[in-house]
Amino acid sequence: MTFIDFINFHIVPGVVLGSIYAVGAIGITMVFGILRFAHLAHGDLATMGAFIALSTMGLFGASPWVGLPVAMIFAAAIAVGIDKTFYDYLRDRPKILTVMASLGVALMLRSVVQVVWGVDSTTYQRGIVRPDEYFGILLRDRELYTLLAVATIVIGLEAFLRKSKWGKAMRAMSDNPDLARLSGVDNRHVTMLTWAIVGALCAAAGFLLGLNNELNSMMGWHLLLPMFAAAILGGVGRVEGALLGGLIVGIAEELSVLILPGQYKAATAFVILLLILLVRPRGLLNGKVL
Amino acid sequence: MSALLSMQAVRGGYGDADILQGVSITVAPREIVVIVGPNGAGKSTAMKAVFGLLHVRGGQILFDGDDITGWAPNRIVKRGVCYVPQVDNVFREMTVHENFEMGAFLRKGDLDAAYDRVYGLFPDLRAKRKALAGDLSGGQRQMVAMGRALMLDPKLLLLDEPTAGLSPKYMEQIFTITRDVRDSGVSIMLVEQHAKQALAFCDRGYVLATGANRHEGTGAALLADREVAQMFLGG
Amino acid sequence: MELIGLANYAIFMGILIGIYALLALGLNIQWGLTGLFNAGIAGFFAVGAYASAIITSPHVAGRVGGFELPIVVGWMGAIVFAGLIAWPIGKVCLRFRSDYLAIATIGVAEIIRLVIKSEDWLTGSSRGITGIPRPFGELDYVASQLAYLGLVIAAVAVVYFLLERQLKSPWGRMMRAIRDNEAAAAAMGKQIEARRLQAFIFGAAVMGLAGALFVHFNRSITPEAIDPMIATFLIWIMLILGGSGNNRGAILGAIVIWLLWSVSEMITDRLPTDVALQAKYIRIFVVGLALQLVLRFRPEGILPEEQARQTAR
Ligand SMILES: Nc1ncnc2c1ncn2[C@@H]1O[C@H](COP(=O)(O)OP(=O)(O)O)[C@@H](O)[C@H]1O
Ligand SMILES: [Mg+2]
Numbered sequence: 001m002t003f004i005d006f007i008n009f010h011i012v013p014g015v016v017l018g019s020i021y022a023v024g025a026i027g028i029t030m031v032f033g034i035l036r037f038a039h040l041a042h043g044d045l046a047t048m049g050a051f052i053a054l055s056t057m058g059l060f061g062a063s064p065w066v067g068l069p070v071a072m073i074f075a076a077a078i079a080v081g082i083d084k085t086f087y088d089y090l091r092d093r094p095k096i097l098t099v100m101a102s103l104g105v106a107l108m109l110r111s112v113v114q115v116v117w118g119v120d121s122t123t124y125q126r127g128i129v130r131p132d133e134y135f136g137i138l139l140r141d142r143e144l145y146t147l148l149a150v151a152t153i154v155i156g157l158e159a160f161l162r163k164s165k166w167g168k169a170m171r172a173m174s175d176n177p178d179l180a181r182l183s184g185v186d187n188r189h190v191t192m193l194t195w196a197i198v199g200a201l202c203a204a205a206g207f208l209l210g211l212n213n214e215l216n217s218m219m220g221w222h223l224l225l226p227m228f229a230a231a232i233l234g235g236v237g238r239v240e241g242a243l244l245g246g247l248i249v250g251i252a253e254e255l256s257v258l259i260l261p262g263q264y265k266a267a268t269a270f271v272i273l274l275l276i277l278l279v280r281p282r283g284l285l286n287g288k289v290l
Numbered sequence: 291m292s293a294l295l296s297m298q299a300v301r302g303g304y305g306d307a308d309i310l311q312g313v314s315i316t317v318a319p320r321e322i323v324v325i326v327g328p329n330g331a332g333k334s335t336a337m338k339a340v341f342g343l344l345h346v347r348g349g350q351i352l353f354d355g356d357d358i359t360g361w362a363p364n365r366i367v368k369r370g371v372c373y374v375p376q377v378d379n380v381f382r383e384m385t386v387h388e389n390f391e392m393g394a395f396l397r398k399g400d401l402d403a404a405y406d407r408v409y410g411l412f413p414d415l416r417a418k419r420k421a422l423a424g425d426l427s428g429g430q431r432q433m434v435a436m437g438r439a440l441m442l443d444p445k446l447l448l449l450d451e452p453t454a455g456l457s458p459k460y461m462e463q464i465f466t467i468t469r470d471v472r473d474s475g476v477s478i479m480l481v482e483q484h485a486k487q488a489l490a491f492c493d494r495g496y497v498l499a500t501g502a503n504r505h506e507g508t509g510a511a512l513l514a515d516r517e518v519a520q521m522f523l524g525g
Numbered sequence: 526m527e528l529i530g531l532a533n534y535a536i537f538m539g540i541l542i543g544i545y546a547l548l549a550l551g552l553n554i555q556w557g558l559t560g561l562f563n564a565g566i567a568g569f570f571a572v573g574a575y576a577s578a579i580i581t582s583p584h585v586a587g588r589v590g591g592f593e594l595p596i597v598v599g600w601m602g603a604i605v606f607a608g609l610i611a612w613p614i615g616k617v618c619l620r621f622r623s624d625y626l627a628i629a630t631i632g633v634a635e636i637i638r639l640v641i642k643s644e645d646w647l648t649g650s651s652r653g654i655t656g657i658p659r660p661f662g663e664l665d666y667v668a669s670q671l672a673y674l675g676l677v678i679a680a681v682a683v684v685y686f687l688l689e690r691q692l693k694s695p696w697g698r699m700m701r702a703i704r705d706n707e708a709a710a711a712a713m714g715k716q717i718e719a720r721r722l723q724a725f726i727f728g729a730a731v732m733g734l735a736g737a738l739f740v741h742f743n744r745s746i747t748p749e750a751i752d753p754m755i756a757t758f759l760i761w762i763m764l765i766l767g768g769s770g771n772n773r774g775a776i777l778g779a780i781v782i783w784l785l786w787s788v789s790e791m792i793t794d795r796l797p798t799d800v801a802l803q804a805k806y807i808r809i810f811v812v813g814l815a816l817q818l819v820l821r822f823r824p825e826g827i828l829p830e831e832q833a834r835q836t837a838r
Contacts, residue, residue, distance in 0.1 A: 168391060168392060171381075172384065175382060175384060176380075179378065179379060179380070179381060180392070182373055183396075185392075
C-alpha cells in the first residue's frame, strides 16, 4: 500500500467519520460540562434528527441539505421539550437519576422513530458517487461538504461561546455554577439555551452520518460510545477537546481494521474510553472529572 | 447616620439546625465593618444570610430601606449587594476581562467607566486582562474576584476572608484596595481570620462566637478590650 | 385441558419471573445498595448464559466446547465469568461518578453482543448453541417444568437470604453510608473503591447466574435471544418500581413488570400483522415512559427501603 493509498483508504474516511463524531461529542461535552450529567439519549436524538431531515427532503423533493437546518431546528425544540418534561423536575435530586431518565428517553425516542419511519435501513440518495481527486486525495462531494459543514458548525459555536453574552454565560456556568448564579446568570435560561444548541448539534451529527452512511433506527445508539469516548478523550467540558477527540476516535476506528476484524471497529471507541479513564481521566485538554 | 444594612437578631441555618442564633450587625454607608471570631463561629454563614443563601427563620435583614429577608440572591444582586465567596470565587477558565464581564452580566449600557474603575483599582490586572484567572497567583485571583463583584457598582460589598492564604504583602495590598473601594463610595462587610490586622484597619468590628454576637465596637476599642484580646487575638 | 394449559403457562411464567427476579436482585446490589449505574445488565446475563452453555453442551465441530461438564460446574462458570468481566470495568470506572460506569457498561454489553454475533468458534454465532442439558430434563413435561421452577425459586431464595444477611451486616450499613453521603465516601477514599468493586462484581455474578438458569431452561441460545436494551431496561423498571434498596421490592417489581410485559405482548400479538409491528414499538415507548412516571411520582417504589433516608434516591 502506498502512502497516498493509506491516506485515501484510512485517514480520509477516518477524518470524515471523526468530524461527525466530533459534532455529537461537542453536544455531549456541553451537557456534561454545563448540566453535569451523561446524556444517554444523545444518540437517539441524532437518529431522530436524521429522519426529520429525510422527511423534509421528501417533502420538498430537493437536496438532502435542505433537511439539515430544518432538522436542527426541530431537534432543538425536541431537546428543550424533553428537558422540560423529563429532566427538569429531577434538578434537585442526585444527577445520576437524570442519567437514568435519559436512558428512558433514549428508548422512547427510538421507538418513536421505529413507529414513524420503520426499522429498515434507508439512504438520502441512491447510487454510487465517484470521488474527485484533489492533489492525489480522493474525496466525494458529500465528504467535502461534510467537512465544510462541521467546520462551519465548530467555528460558529466557538464564536458564540467566546464572543456573545449568553455564550460566555454558558461557559461561566460550566466553569463555576455557583459563582455564575451569584453573578445573576439565570440557570434556567442557560439550561434551555444549552439544550437548544445540543439538540441542533445532535441533528447535524445524525444527518451527516446518514449522508455518508445510511439511516436506520439504531444508528444513533451506535454513535453513543464513540461520541462519549471522544468527549472524555478531549476533556469533559472542552469544545476543542471534543473536536480533537472525535477526530482521534474516527481515525482510530478506521485504522483498527488493519489489526482487528471489521466488525470490531465499534470496540475501538470502548478501548479508547477505558484507556483514557485509566491514564488521564481529565482528557487530553484537561477537562472536568465528575 | 442611618444604616445601609441592618441584620436584626437573625436566626437560621442550612438544614434544620440553627447555625445563627441571633446575629445583629449594622453597616453604615461608606463604612468598613469587620467580622472576626473563631473557626466555625458562623461568620461566613452570617454573610450568606445577607445574600439570601440561607434559610432565615427569625429576625430581619433590612437593606437601604427594603426588607430583603428571604429574597433570592438574584434580586439582592440587582438591589446593589455583591458577594465574594471565600473559595472558588473566580471563573478559572475564563480570562480576567471575561470575569469582569460576567460580573457585569446584569448591567446594561456602556461599561467603559466600570472597566476603568476596576482596572484603576487593580492596575496589575490591566496587563493580565487576557490571562486565564486560574493561572494567576492567589493574590491576583482575589483581586479578580473583588473586581468581578465591583462591576455591578454595588452599594454594599461582602468579602469573605479575602486574605486567606495570602502573603503579608498581598494582605496589605488587599486591605489598601478595600479602603480605596470604600472611599469610592461602597460599604464593606468583611470576614477576616487575621483579626489583629483587620481590626486595626476597619471602622467598626463585631466578634461572633457560636452563631451569636459576642462583642462589638470600633476597631480600636475591640483591640483594646482585654477579653477580646485573650479570646481571639492570641493574648 | 384449558386448565392444564393454564397451569403450564403459569409455571412457565413463574420460571421467567424467577430469572428476572434474580437479575433485579443483582441490580439491587449494584444500584439499590451501592448506587452504581449498570446499563449493561444484558451483557452480564449473556456472558453467564454462554459460559454455562459452553461448559455443559456436547461437542460441535468448529466450536470450542464439548466439555459436557455437570450443570453445577456450568453455573459456577457463569458466576465466575460474569464477575471476571465486571472486574476490569469496575476497576477503571468506580473511581468516578456513576455516569462513567453507565457509559462503560453500555460499551461492554455492546462488545459482548459483537463477540456473540461474530465469534463462530466460541459461540456458534448466529446458529447459537444447542443441546444444552436441562436439570430434570428426563422427567415428563409438567414434572420437569415444575422441578425447574423449584430450582429457580431455590436460587432466588438463596440469593435473597445471602443479600439480606449482607444488608444487615456492617458491610451493608457501610455500603448505604457510602451511597447516601458522597462527602463521607470521598473521605474514606481507597477503601470505598474496594467496597464498590465488590458490590459491582457480586451483582454481575448474580446476573451471570440468571443467564445460566435461562439457558438451561431454554436448552439453546442464539444471539437474538437477548435484546440488550429491552432486557436491561425491563430490569431497571422492575427494581425502581418495586423499590430500590429493598430486596423484596426487587422481587415484587419483577413479578409485576413481567406480568404486564407478557400480557401486553399477548394483546399486541393478536393485532393484525400490519399494526402488530408498530404496537411492538409502542409497547417499548410505554416502558420508557413508565420509568419516567415512576421516577417522578413514586421514586421510592412500591416497597421503599426500610431505613428512613435523608436523601431520596
Ligand atoms: N453548606 C453548609 N451546610 C451545612 N452546614 C454548614 C455549611 N457551611 C457551614 N456549615 C456549618 O455552619 C457552621 C458555621 O460555619 P461558617 O459560617 O462557615 O463558620 P466560619 O466562617 O465562622 O468559620 C459550622 O459548624 C459549619 O460546619
Ligand atoms: Mg468562613
